Amino acid sequence: MTSRFYKFGLVSLLGFTTSCVTVPDTPNFPTPDVENPGVIAVAEPLPTPPSAPVIKTPPAPPSEAPPVPVIEAPSPSGFNALAHWSTHDPSPALNAFVRGCATWTNVDPSAQLNPNLPQYGSYEDWRSTCQSASVLQSVDPQAADIRRFFESWFTPVTLTIPSATEGLLTGYYEPEVDVRVIPDVTYSEPILAKPASAATLALPRSDVSAQTSRVIAYGRPIDVFFLQIQGSGRLKYSDGRILRAAYAGNNGKPYRSIGGVLIQRGELTREQASKQSIEDWMARNGPQAARDLMNENSRYIYFTEQAIRSGEGPQGAMRVPLTGMGAIAVDPRYHPYGSLYWLETTLPTYGGDYRGTPTGVLVTAQDTGSAIKGALRADLFFGSGDAAGHLAGVQKHSVKWTVLLPTALAARQAR
Numbered sequence: 001m002t003s004r005f006y007k008f009g010l011v012s013l014l015g016f017t018t019s020c021v022t023v024p025d026t027p028n029f030p031t032p033d034v035e036n037p038g039v040i041a042v043a044e045p046l047p048t049p050p051s052a053p054v055i056k057t058p059p060a061p062p063s064e065a066p067p068v069p070v071i072e073a074p075s076p077s078g079f080n081a082l083a084h085w086s087t088h089d090p091s092p093a094l095n096a097f098v099r100g101c102a103t104w105t106n107v108d109p110s111a112q113l114n115p116n117l118p119q120y121g122s123y124e125d126w127r128s129t130c131q132s133a134s135v136l137q138s139v140d141p142q143a144a145d146i147r148r149f150f151e152s153w154f155t156p157v158t159l160t161i162p163s164a165t166e167g168l169l170t171g172y173y174e175p176e177v178d179v180r181v182i183p184d185v186t187y188s189e190p191i192l193a194k195p196a197s198a199a200t201l202a203l204p205r206s207d208v209s210a211q212t213s214r215v216i217a218y219g220r221p222i223d224v225f226f227l228q229i230q231g232s233g234r235l236k237y238s239d240g241r242i243l244r245a246a247y248a249g250n251n252g253k254p255y256r257s258i259g260g261v262l263i264q265r266g267e268l269t270r271e272q273a274s275k276q277s278i279e280d281w282m283a284r285n286g287p288q289a290a291r292d293l294m295n296e297n298s299r300y301i302y303f304t305e306q307a308i309r310s311g312e313g314p315q316g317a318m319r320v321p322l323t324g325m326g327a328i329a330v331d332p333r334y335h336p337y338g339s340l341y342w343l344e345t346t347l348p349t350y351g352g353d354y355r356g357t358p359t360g361v362l363v364t365a366q367d368t369g370s371a372i373k374g375a376l377r378a379d380l381f382f383g384s385g386d387a388a389g390h391l392a393g394v395q396k397h398s399v400k401w402t403v404l405l406p407t408a409l410a411a412r413q414a415r
Contacts, residue, residue, distance in 0.1 A: 070159075070160050070161055070162060071119055071157050071158070071159060071403060078151070078155065078156055079147075079150075079151050079156055081156070082156060082342055082344070082360060082402060083344055083358075083360060084344065084358075084359050084360035085147070085342070085360060086147075088143070088147070088359075088360055088361065088362060089143040089146075090143065090146045090147060090150060090362040091141075091143060091146060091326075092323050092324060092325040092326030092327075092362075092363075093146075093323075093326045093340070093361075093362035093363055093364060094133060094136065094137055094141075094146050094149075094326075095137065095323045095326055096320075096322070096323035096326035096327045096363070096364045096366060097130075097133055097326075097338075097340060097364045098130070098133050098134050098137050099320040099321065099323065099366075100318055100320055100337065100338040100364055100366055101126070101130035101133065101134065101338065102320070103318060103319060103320060103338070104123050104126065104127075104130065104338065107123050108123070109122065109123050109124035109127065110122055110123075110124060111123055113126075113336035113337075113338065113339065114332075114336040116333070117334070117335075117336055119405075119413060120336050120339055120405070120409075121405075121406070121409040121412075125406055125408065125409040126338070126406055126409075128153075128406070128408070129153045129154070129406045132149065132153060133149065136149050150340075150362070150404065152407075153406060153407060154340065154404040154405060154406060154407060155404070155405050155406075155407045155410040156342060156402045156403070156404055157402065157403045157404075157405055157410065158401075158402055158403075159341070159375070159376070159401035159402060159403050160376075160401075161374075161375050161376060164376060165400065166376065166398045166399060166400050167374065167375070167376020167377050167378065167398070167399050167401065168376070168377055168378075168396070168397075168398060168399065169343060169345045169378050169379070169380055169395065169396075169397055169398070169399035170371075170378075170379050170380070170395055170396050171379065171380045171381075171382050171391065171392035171393070171394075171395030171396075172230065172329070172369075172379050172380075172381060172382070172392050173230075173324075173381065173382045173383055173384065173385075173388040173389045173391075173392040174230070174232055174233055174234060174313055174314050174322075174383070174384040174385070174388070175226070175227065175230055175233045175234070175384075175385070175386075175389055176233065176234040176235075176236055176242075176384070176385050176386065177219050177223045177224070177227050177233050177234065177235055177236065177245075178219065178220070178223070178236050178238075179191065179217035179218060179219045179235045179236065179237055180217065180218050180219075180237070180238055181217060181218070181237065181238075182218070183210075183218040184218075186220060187218040187219055187220060188218060188220075188221060189218060189219055189220065189221040189223075189224040189225075190209070190210040190215045190216075190217075190218055190224075191215070191216045191217050191218070191219060191224055191227065191235070191245055191303055192208065192210075192212070192213040192214065192215060192216065192302055192303070193213055193214040193215075193216055193248065193302060193303065193304060193305075194213070194248040194249045194302035194303075194304065195212060195213040195214075195302070200212055200213065201249065201251055201252075201302075202251055202252060202253075203251060203300070204251065204253055204295075204298040204300070205251075205253070205294065205295050205297060205298050205299065205300045206295040206298070208251075208300050213302070216235070216245065216303060216304075216305055217235055217237070217245075219235075221282075221287075221290060221291070221294065222275075222278070222279045222282060222290070225258075225294050226275060227245065227301075228299075228300070228301035231247045231301060232244065232245060232246050232247050232303075232314040233245050234308065234384060234385075235305075242308055243305045243306065243307065243308065244305070244306040244307070244308050244314065245303040245304075245305065245306075246303060246304050246305075246306045246314060246315065247301065247303065247304075248302045248303050248304040249301075249302045250299055250300060250301050250302065251298075251299060251300045251302075253298035253299045253300065254298065254299060255297060255299045256296055256297045256298070256299075257297070258278065258293050258294060258296055258297055259278060261293065261296045262278065262281060262293070267281065268281065281293075309321075313327075313381065313383065313384055314384075316329070316366040316367030316368075316381075317329075317332070317337065317366070317367045317368045318337040318338065318365075318366040318367065320366060322366060322367060322381045323381070324381060324382055324383025324384065324388060325361060325363075325380070325381070325382065325383065326362075326363055326364065326381075327363060327364055327365075327366040327367060327380075327381045328341070328343075328363045328364070328365055328366070328367065328378045328379060328380050328381065329365075329366075329367035329368050329369045329372050329378065329379035329381070330365040330367070330368060330372060330377075330378055331368065331372050331373050331374055331375065331377060332365075332368050334374070334375040335365045335375075336365065337365055337366055338364060338365065338366070339364065339365050339403070340362065340363070340364050340365075340403070340404040341362070341363055341364070341365065341378075341401055341402065341403060341404065342360055342361075342362050342401075342402040342404060343360060343361050343362075343363060343378065343380075343399050343400070343401060343402075344358075344359075344360045344399065344400040344402070345358075345359065345360070345361070345397050345398065345399040345400070346358050346359070346397040346398070347359050347361065347380075347391075347395065347397075348391045348394050348395060350390070350391075351387075351390025351391065351393070351394070352390070352394060353391075353394060354394050356394075356395075356397055361380070362404075363378075363380065367379070367381065376399070376401055378399065380392075380395060382395070
C-alpha cells in the first residue's frame with residue numbers, strides 16, 4: 001500500500017513481508033467460504049443467550065486434514081481470566097464481525113465454516129450470534145454493552161499448538177498516495193491497470209511502462225513502489241478526489257526486497273533499512289540508479305480503481321472491507337474466516353514505539369497473506385493513512401491466542 005511507512009525496515013524492506021490482502025507475495029487470495037454476500041436484517045428482538053458450559057478438548061481431525069491447533073479446555077473463570085478484557089473497547093471487533101456475518105446469509109446453514117476445522121462448527125452454529133450482533137450494532141452500543149454481549153454469547157478457549165503457547169503478531173495498513181492525472185518530473189511513475197494480454201501481464205518490472213497498460217494515475221516512483229508492496233492504497237488526486245487502488249493481479253515474478261539488496265551491497269545496514277533511508281539513497285544516487293534498484297524486484301502489481309465508502313478499509317480475503325483494529329490476517333488452514341479471537345499481546349501507542357504496551361485486542365479473521373503461516377501467526381490491520389502506518393510499521397510482538405466460540409457450539413463439543 002504506499003508511501004507512508006514510519007519505519008518499514010523490519011518488515012517488507014528486508015523481505016519480512018507481513019501485509020496481507022495487500023501483499024505482492026499473496027497474488028492468489030483464497031476463495032471465500034461463501035458467495036453472494038447479503039445483508040443481515042433481523043426484525044425479532046435480541047434472543048436470550050444460552051448458559052455457558054465447560055468444554056473438553058475436541059477429538060483429533062481426520063488424518064488426511066492439514067494440522068490444526070490444539071484447543072484446550074477453558075478456565076472456569078471465563079472472560080475474567082482474559083488480561084485487559086475489562087478495559088478493552090471491542091467496538092471495531094463487533095463491526096468487523098457483523099460485516100463478516102453478512103457473507104454467511106446465503107450459504108447452506110449445515111455447511112461447516114471449514115471442513116478441516118470441525119471445532120468451529122457450521123454456519124448454523126453462528127447464526128444466532130450473528131443476528132444478535134447485528135441488532136446490538138444497530139443501537140450504537142457503548143464498549144461495556146459490547147463486552148457484555150460477547151460475555152453472554154461466547155466462550156473463551158485457549159489456543160495453543162504442541163510446540164508453543166505464543167505466536168507472532170505483526171501489523172499492516174492501507175496507505176495514502178498523492179497522485180496526478182498528468183505526469184511531471186515529480187509524479188512520473190504510472191499506476192497501471194491489469195493488462196488484458198497474458199503476455200503483457202507476465203512482463204518483468206523492467207519491461208513495464210505507461211505504454212504497456214492503461215494508466216490509472218501517476219505518483220512518485222518510491223510511493224508507487226511501496227504501494228505495490230502493500231498491494232492496495234488510497235489515491236489522493238490534486239482536485240480532492242480520493243479513490244482506492246485495489247489489488248488486481250501480478251506478473252507472477254518472484255518478489256525481492258530492495259532493502260535487502262542495499263544491505264547485501266553494504267550500502268545500508270539492517271538497522272538503517274527503512275523506507276525513508278531507501279528514499280534518501282534514491283535521491284542521492286539519481287533517477288536511473290533508483291529505477292535500477294526497483295527493477296531488482298521483478299514482481300509487478302496491477303490495480304483497479306474503487307470508490308471509497310466512508311469508514312471502509314480495503315477488502316480482505318473474506319471479501320468484506322477490513323476494520324482497523326478489528327480484523328486480522330491468518331493462515332486459513334488453521335482459522336476459518338469470520339472466527340473470533342482475543343489476542344493478548346503488545347501494541348505500539350505511537351510511531352516508533354518499538355517497545356509497545358501490553359494489552360489485548362478482540363479481532364475477527366478476515367484476511368490472509370503469504371507470510372502468515374502457522375496456527376499462532378497473525379497480522380493486525382491497523383487502518384488507513386499515515387497514523388495507522390506509523391503503528392503498523394513497528395508492530396512485531398509475541399501473542400497469546402484465545403478463541404471465542406459460540407457458547408452453544410462449545411456446549412455441544414463438551415459432551
